Amino acid sequence: AQSVTQLGSHVSVSEGALVLLRCNYSSSVPPYLFWYVQYPNQGLQLLLKYTSAATLVKGINGFEAEFKKSETSFHLTKPSAHMSDAAEYFCAVSRSRDDKIIFGKGTRLHILP
């Protein structure tokens, strides 16, 4: 069965600092991995996805994530945090292109002025 674990339910970074949100996955087959963002009272928006084409994936809003099979990780990063990045971020996994998507518990990102 597929699952993801997000380390840290809350992360605080200063504006302009590096953002690092951690995600580790468990999968019996090569996974498809996703990062979604949720702003208050909104649905989830796809930030980026890993589909085995490249290990470093670039997404919207300056975010990127690197797939590391040896570490079973798919951490999300952004070089410089902006106040508008404050939101909840979800890592997710699927075992195929169109199979069910299983979400982690989420990490709430706080940006300090």
Place this chain on the structure above:
Amino acid sequence: DARVTQTPRHKVTEMGQEVTMRCQPILGHNTVFWYRQTMMQGLELLAYFRNRAPLDDSGMPKDRFSAEMPDATLATLKIQPSEPRDSAVYFCASGSEGRPGAFFGQGTRLTVV
């Protein structure tokens, strides 16, 4: 601008009443997911459909919940009878076969009193 449309956005109902939530997937998408989001459990997959056929509804309480796709443009989630513990935000998402990732609606916030 293609989007998943959910109605109603908010619903307050009394315990024991029937609740119906509706979802219009993005035109051309043939995969539909229903998720429930709560503070305690996070995002739980209730059911998902492909080409209107249910593929997995193992996350759904069978005694009171039912999900259907009467046609390709409408998915419904019903709760009968509703209970206070059903209070949550229910999200519908749609995807396209062979393309990883799903697009989420704005959600239906259900409160059962």
